Amino acid sequence: NFHNKENIQTSSSISNNTQFILPSPKKSKLTEFTKYDFDEFDGLEPLEDELNIDQMKETCPFCDEILPDLMSDKMKLALDRINNKQGKIEESDRIDFCHTHFAELLIVPSGIANKYPLNINFDELPHRIHRFKDDLTEIINSNAYSYYLNLAKQVYQEVGHRKAATPMMLMSRFESLRPGYYGSKGAVLIANTLIDLFINTRILTAVKSYPLQSINYIQEVLVPETAMRLIFEDIGSNSSLETARNIMIASSDFSDYVHNCDNE
Incomplete structure (x- = not known):
């Protein structure tokens, strides 16, 4: 948000009390400088880029969770099945797909970190x-x-x-x-x-x-x-x-x- 609350309120009050006032013959004096935090502006562009990137990512059609860029074959098949399904999507479809992406985003990486085996003989x-x-x-x-x-x-x-x-x-x-x-x-x-x-x-x-x-x-x-x-x-x-x-x-x-x- 580029504008702070104080600036918005000031702008609003001027708009709501429009009056014509003759200018004073006295010259106004600059008594205070408005202070800006330029570091704040430096950080806005990357944040905006990040938001744009998130908007480009594919999301779960049920819970809006951002899906991984590299989806497993299992997740791709599940997503294609949902997108191509005719008629009403069953609750079981929603549960299965959300469980799949939740597992691949959180459960599996956590398991790998704990050295649980991906391959068992x-x-x-x-x-x-x-x-x-x-x-x-x-x-x-x-x-x-x-x-x-x-x-x-x-x-x-x-x-x-x-x-x-x-x-x-x-x-x-x-x-x-x-x-x-x-x-x-x-x-x-x-x-x-x-x-x-x-x-x-x-x-x-x-x-x-x-x-x-x-x-x-x-x-x-x-x-x-x-x-x-x-x-x-x-x-x-x-x-x-x-x-x-x-x-x-x-x-x-x-x-x-x-x-x-x-x-x-």
């Missing part, structure tokens, strides 16, 4: 998981502590066995069960490997999984316990399982975008 996961068989068997046989088994038992005691196993209740504790940066792609591989290791071999039985059903025991206890150990291996043995669990929680949003089953 999922083919070797089954072999790595087999190395945890003894540890996980000790949990199944109640010979070792499990953070996630204790969490599940607490929920079952509070709300009852039937209600605790409902999809709604499972979703309510979904956040704490996600396998960190291994994502939903990793979760499926981990679960299938654990089913082969423990259910198909009858190491995990209905008696040993009680009060959980065997498949829920896999999902709520052994999958997060396994993911935590995978992350523990990734970050090095000088760390701890607790640190790995914290990373698992913190990196889950990153994995939802980068290592999602839907990306296949």
Whole structure:
């Protein structure tokens, strides 16, 4: 804004009180200089250029967030799909696209800064998981502590066995069960490997999984316990399982975008 408030008010008052006044025969004296901050004017042109640049950038059609100059193929396809869509755009379209650009602008760069892996060798996961068989068997046989088994038992005691196993209740504790940066792609591989290791071999039985059903025991206890150990291996043995669990929680949003089953 080139004009300060004081100058605007003065100009307005002159306009509203227009009167013809004879000039005084006395010569007016200059009693005060108007002071200008020329540094302020020097900074206006770059600011104006910056505003013009922002106006040239492409924005989200839903939330007006400025989109990145170099959009990923996934974002380009999503934007083209919205622009070319005939008829009413669904709420799910808005949510999906805003989630995509939010992830690419904020979540993914933050994850990279925290050294979460963009590339994971999922083919070797089954072999790595087999190395945890003894540890996980000790949990199944109640010979070792499990953070996630204790969490599940607490929920079952509070709300009852039937209600605790409902999809709604499972979703309510979904956040704490996600396998960190291994994502939903990793979760499926981990679960299938654990089913082969423990259910198909009858190491995990209905008696040993009680009060959980065997498949829920896999999902709520052994999958997060396994993911935590995978992350523990990734970050090095000088760390701890607790640190790995914290990373698992913190990196889950990153994995939802980068290592999602839907990306296949």
